Amino acid sequence: MTKPSLAVETLSICSGCEIAILDLHQALPGVLDAIDLKYIQVLMDFREPPKEGVTVGFVSGGVRNEEQVELLHKIRERSQILVAFGACSAFGGIPGLANLHTKDELLQEVYIDTVSTVNPKGVIPHKVVPPLLEEVHPISDFVKVDYVLPGCPPPPKLIAELVTCLLEGKEFRLEPKTVCDQCPLTKDEKSVTNFIRWGTKKIDPERCLLEQGFQCLGPVTQGGCEARCPTALAPCRGCFGPTESVHDQAAKMIGAIGSVVIQDPTKAPAPEQIVKEIPDLVGTYLRFSLAASTFKKALHTNVVKMKKGVKA
Ligand code: SF4
Numbered sequence: 043m044t045k046p047s048l049a050v051e052t053l054s055i056c057s058g059c060e061i062a063i064l065d066l067h068q069a070l071p072g073v074l075d076a077i078d079l080k081y082i083q084v085l086m087d088f089r090e091p092p093k094e095g096v097t098v099g100f101v102s103g104g105v106r107n108e109e110q111v112e113l114l115h116k117i118r119e120r121s122q123i124l125v126a127f128g129a130c131s132a133f134g135g136i137p138g139l140a141n142l143h144t145k146d147e148l149l150q151e152v153y154i155d156t157v158s159t160v161n162p163k164g165v166i167p168h169k170v171v172p173p174l175l176e177e178v179h180p181i182s183d184f185v186k187v188d189y190v191l192p193g194c195p196p197p198p199k200l201i202a203e204l205v206t207c208l209l210e211g212k213e214f215r216l217e218p219k220t221v222c223d224q225c226p227l228t229k230d231e232k233s234v235t236n237f238i239r240w241g242t243k244k245i246d247p248e249r250c251l252l253e254q255g256f257q258c259l260g261p262v263t264q265g266g267c268e269a270r271c272p273t274a275l276a277p278c279r280g281c282f283g284p285t286e287s288v289h290d291q292a293a294k295m296i297g298a299i300g301s302v303v304i305q306d307p308t309k310a311p312a313p314e315q316i317v318k319e320i321p322d323l324v325g326t327y328l329r330f331s332l333a334a335s336t337f338k339k340a341l342h343t344n345v346v347k348m349k350k351g352v353k354a
Pocket residue numbers: 054055056057058059102103128129130131135136193194195196
C-alpha cells in the first residue's frame with residue numbers, strides 16, 4: 043500500500059519548528075514508518091517541493107519576500123492538505139514585529155546604519171537576493187490553509203496528534219480553551235494595582251501570575267500547550283495566538299486587564315492608565331501575532347506618522 047507523503051516547506055524561520063519535528067523522539071520512528079517524508083530542508087539538501095505532489099504539506103515561517111510567495115503557492119498546489127505549522131506561519135510570529143517599520147527603514151538599518159556594518163558606498167543588495175515584501179505576512183494572506191498548528195515551536199505532542207489524525211483521515215482541532223483554562227495556578231481576586239517587570243519580584247508559586255502583577259497572556263491565548271509556561275511559573279507570552287472567539291490578543295487583553303485591576307480609583311489608577319504605562323505594548327500583547335492582528339494597519343499608519351512628526 044502506498045504511504046501518505048509529507049513535505050515541509052520553510053519560509054522566514056529560525057528552524058525551531060523543524061527541530062520540534064525531530065523532538066518527537068520515540069514517536070519519530072513510528073511517524074517515519076507511517077509516512078513517506080518527501081521533502082524537509084533541515085534533513086535534505088535541495089530546495090524544491092516534490093513535483094508529483096504530496097498528501098500533507100507543512101509550511102513553517104511567515105512570508106517576507108517574493109521568492110517565498112512563489113514557494114508557498116507551489117507547496118499549496120502540490121499538497122492535498124496544507125498545515126500552517128508554528129506561530130510564524132500562522133500569525134507572522136516574532137519576525138512579524140518588523141511590521142512596525144517600513145521595508146526601507148529595515149534595509150537602511152541592516153545594511154547601512156548598524157555599528158558593525160562596513161558599507162562605504164551604501165549599497166543595499168538587490169541582485170542576488172529576493173526582493174522583500176512591504177511587510178511580513180501569515181501564509182493565510184496568500185493561500186487557503188486547512189489546519190493551523192500554533193506554538194513557537196508547536197509542542198511535539200501536538201505534532202504527533204496532528205500527524206496521527208491526518209494519517210487516519212480524521213479532523214484535527216484544538217479544543218476551544220484558553221491557556222488559563224489549562225493553568226494549574228489559582229485565580230480568584232481583583233488584586234493588581236500596577237504591572238511589574240518579570241523577574242523583579244518574588245513569585246508566589248500557587249497564585250495566578252497576572253494577579254501578581256505580571257503580564258500573562260493566558261486569558262487571551264489559545265490553549266493546547268498544557269499551559270507549559272505558567273506551569274513553570276513563567277508568564278504566557280501568547281505563542282498559540284488568539285482563540286477563535288478572541289480574534290485579537292491585544293484588544294482582548296486590554297479588556298482582561300480590567301478584570302484583575304482593583305477598580306477603586308483611590309487605590310489604583312484606571313485600567314486605561316495602567317495599559318498606557320506598559321512599556322512596549324505591542325511586543326507584550328502582540329509578540330507573535332502582530333502581522334495577523336486587526337490593529338496592524340492602524341499601528342503601522344500611526345508609527346509612520348509619528349516618525350514623520352505628524353500627530354497620530
Ligand atoms: S514559530 Fe518560533 S520556532 Fe517556529 S520558526 Fe517561528 S520563531 Fe522559529
